[in-house]
Amino acid sequence: MDRRGSAGPGRNAPGAVVARPTRIRLRAWQSEALDRFVHHPTPDFLAVATPGAGKTTFALAAAVRHLTDRPGGHVVVVAPTQHLKHQWAEAASRFRLHLDADWSARQPDLPGDVHGIVTTYQQVATSASELAGLAADGFVVLDEIHHAGDDRTWGASVLEAFGGAARRLSLSGTPFRSDSSAIPFVDYHLDEARPDYEYGYGEALADGGVVRPVFFPRINGFMEWVAPDGQVVTATFDDDLERERANQRLRTALSLEGEWLPTVLRQADERLTQLRRDDPSAGGLVVATDQAHAQGVAEVLRRRGVSAVVATSDEDDASERIRRYASSDDEWIVAVRMVSEGVDIPRLRVAVFATTTTTELFFRQAVGRVVRHTAGRRDQRAFVFLPDDPRLRRHAAAVAEARRHSLAQRRAAPRAEGETPVDDEGQMSLFAVVGAVVAGDPADTADSSILGVFGPVGDAAEPADPHGVDLLLEPPPLPGGGVVGSWDEPVSQEVTDPRRRRLLLRELNAEVVVELVRATGWSHPAVNAELNRLAAIRQVSQATVEQLERRLECARRWLRSC
Secondary structure, three states: OOOOOOOOOOOOOOOOOOOOOEEEEEOHHHHHHHHHHHOOOOOEEEEEEOOOOOHHHHHHHHHHHHHHHOOOOOEEEEEOOHHHHHHHHHHHHOOOOOEEOOOOOOOOOOOOOOOEEEEEHHHHHHOHHHHHHHHOOOEEEEOOHHHHHOOHHHHHHHHHHHOOOOEEEEEEOOOOEOOOOOOOOOOEEOOEEOOOEEEOHHHHHHHOOOEOOEEOOEEOEEEEEEOOOOOEEEEEOOOOOOHHHHHHHHHHHHOOOOOHHHHHHHHHHHHHHHHHHHOOOOEEEEEOOOHHHHHHHHHHHHOOOOOEEEEEOOOOOHHHHHHHHHOOOOOEEEEEOOOOOOOOOOOEEEEEEOOOOOOHHHHHHHHHHHOEOOOOOOOOOEEEEEEOOHHHHHHHHHHHHHHHOOOOOOOOOOOOOOOOOOOOHHHHHHOEEEEEEEOOOOOOOOOHHHHOOOOOOOOOOOOOOOOOEEEEEOOOEOOOOOEOOOOOOOEOOOEOOHHHHHHHHHHHHHHHHHHHHHHHOOOHHHHHHHHHHHHOOOOHHHOOHHHHHHHHHHHHHHHHHO
16 A cells, blocks of 8 residues: 555565555553453453543554454444544544544445544444444454443444444443343343453552542532422431432532532632642633533632633534633633543543533543543642432442452442432422531541541652553554554654545635636636546545545646646
């Protein structure tokens, strides 16, 4: 093949450009998991690793190894959200693995210089048959596999789409249960998913240089509300309430009509300000209940004179907002689920858990946003501000217990029974917040005797994993038999990454078509059809990088002649 990755001479053919191998530094657990995966006797493998441990690196290394050992199939990654699709594609490019994050069932054929695609569980539900053809005899990564159980049809679609794959690697950030129906490709024991490899928070903290120690300021309060049955109820988080009343108490605390949440936001912002004195890029996350709640929280923060970005799934540009925030020095981002799982923003150091969803799975995912270790910082502490709700208290204690246990012990605390997101929307017209205030004196968020802070207090720099392993990966073969080139000669003199390169070339092709329409008087379809003919391609969406370059050059020559 040639340097741009199109079909051409074989790897060892005369005149072929042989791409350089990629050297990847694997943590000890990633190397061990990869070895176990390679020698696993069945097509399915479930890896459970704490957020921030590097599941993506492990999965991509496994994908490249699979393509090297068994060339010919595509790679399909299934992610929970649109934003994570692009995050996966970005990460894959560092492995010289070219994944199309914009794949659509309307254009099922892939360009010849693409290894595969990244899609979502929602897209799988609507495009299972098309994906079945694409994934046949291929390699599938199911990120946060528990999402296949979010909807009964999703699980059926995952089974239909990927039943014919050669290997299926399922990933999760925390162990999960089968609450209704078993999730495809996962082995269960007593309704608990049984991983083939597990790497917990306690192990990662003990290894050093992987995750941060997390502190949990738990803040009590005095809440008063009118229940849906008309009764006026008052309670603190210390009062023992039935589940329905406990849910109402939590809603009251998190309401912006009271004083509890604004007070906690002030405390969290003060903690973030302290951290930013030594780490100016440190950021904070508020996990809000819904879109209106997120907007209200952001307004409270802005009144303090700090920046607050809002990212909710209802906004078309939510992914772009998250990307801009991740690369900025802005203080706060307020999100509804969008940043609760998988999203990689290493500079997050403070979080406020201001949602009524109280499941352990969601709690651990939210905590996972602030645990990623950042090299070069001595003080690695992270803080998650919590309502002192008994359910959240148990979850925080479980995280702390994992830290205290030895490497041989895992998941110390039992899962709380009956955990469900708060859902009393049917009677919300009768529910009314009267007031909510912080109880006690929570001014010092490092005082564990007041706030129940968990985690080590030390601020020494943690060493990098001394047991890490260097892995030399050959460039992954393409389904057509070639390999992705070294990309040392940048097209357009700007972008060397294959995925971004393709996007740039598509944009340039679209821009020059507009100019040709103006210059020639032809219609858009006519200009596109002529350029496709000149470049010998059927559609731009199926064109290789080399073909897009050729099409662009044809268009520029045509424009110069006008």
